[in-house]
Amino acid sequence: MPERTVKDRLIEAAFTLFEERGYERTTVDDITERAGVSRATFFRTFRSKEDVIFPDHDAVLTAIRSRLAGSTQQTALVAVCEAARLVLLHYIGEGELALSRYRLTRTFPALRDREIASTLQYQRVFREFIHDWMGGEEDTALRAELMAAAVVTAHNYVLRRWLRGQTDAPEAEFDAAMASTVDLFAEPGSTTGPGSIVVFRTSQDLDAVLPALRGILGDPA
Numbered sequence: 001m002p003e004r005t006v007k008d009r010l011i012e013a014a015f016t017l018f019e020e021r022g023y024e025r026t027t028v029d030d031i032t033e034r035a036g037v038s039r040a041t042f043f044r045t046f047r048s049k050e051d052v053i054f055p056d057h058d059a060v061l062t063a064i065r066s067r068l069a070g071s072t073q074q075t076a077l078v079a080v081c082e083a084a085r086l087v088l089l090h091y092i093g094e095g096e097l098a099l100s101r102y103r104l105t106r107t108f109p110a111l112r113d114r115e116i117a118s119t120l121q122y123q124r125v126f127r128e129f130i131h132d133w134m135g136g137e138e139d140t141a142l143r144a145e146l147m148a149a150a151v152v153t154a155h156n157y158v159l160r161r162w163l164r165g166q167t168d169a170p171e172a173e174f175d176a177a178m179a180s181t182v183d184l185f186a187e188p189g190s191t192t193g194p195g196s197i198v199v200f201r202t203s204q205d206l207d208a209v210l211p212a213l214r215g216i217l218g219d220p221a
Contacts, residue, residue: 006035006041006045007045009037010032010035010037010045011052011097013031013034013035014026014031014035014049014052014053015052015053015100016034017030017031017034018053018100019100023104023107023111024108026049027049028042028049031049031052050110050114053101053104053105053111054101054114054115055090055091055094055098055101057118057121060086060087061121063083063086064083064086064087064122065125067079067082067083068080068129073133076129076130076133077130080126080129080130080151081178083126084126084151084152084154084155084174084178085171085174087122087155087159088155088158088159088170088171088174089171091159091163092162092171098163099163119152122152123148123149123151123152124148126151126152127144127145127148127149128144130144130147131144131145143185146185147181147185150184150185151178151181154174154177154180154181155174155177157177158170158173158174158177161173
């Protein structure tokens, strides 16, 4: 097992104390004492007690942008679905930490507000990408906004169900949620228009599956 970093120790100490004493009654000094580090070390790692609670959104946003940037015109919306999946998998990978965060944010409005602000960051990244994919014209701005909001809403719906213990198959539910989102934006009478998303998981290299994917999208070239 890899050695825990100072950041890991601080996060573990903080969440343990939040569960034992409550968020408001836990101080930075309490956290540093439990983690066995100094206040200076804490503030080199986090800006505030609140920062300990939330995942590294900057790292997740970087991963999303990287996945979107690696797409083509034909695979752009596949990339949107896979990028949204990255966020879901990040939370699932946190396990009990994500569940503890959920309990905290349901209790304190200020923490919930910050969580909402983070969600809007993800939505903005998707909106800008989808708008560019649609051509970036004024007449597609609203459609891109609506589609980005739908993708984030579908993701959050599945995530909340997992956090509440209402599903033990969040990835399968995510696929179904994305399929429903696709239906909302599909062009009437078409399954290959700009409103269509193909959701798939594969262990193969993308270059190996692109020919078949292009055929599905109506672009055999």
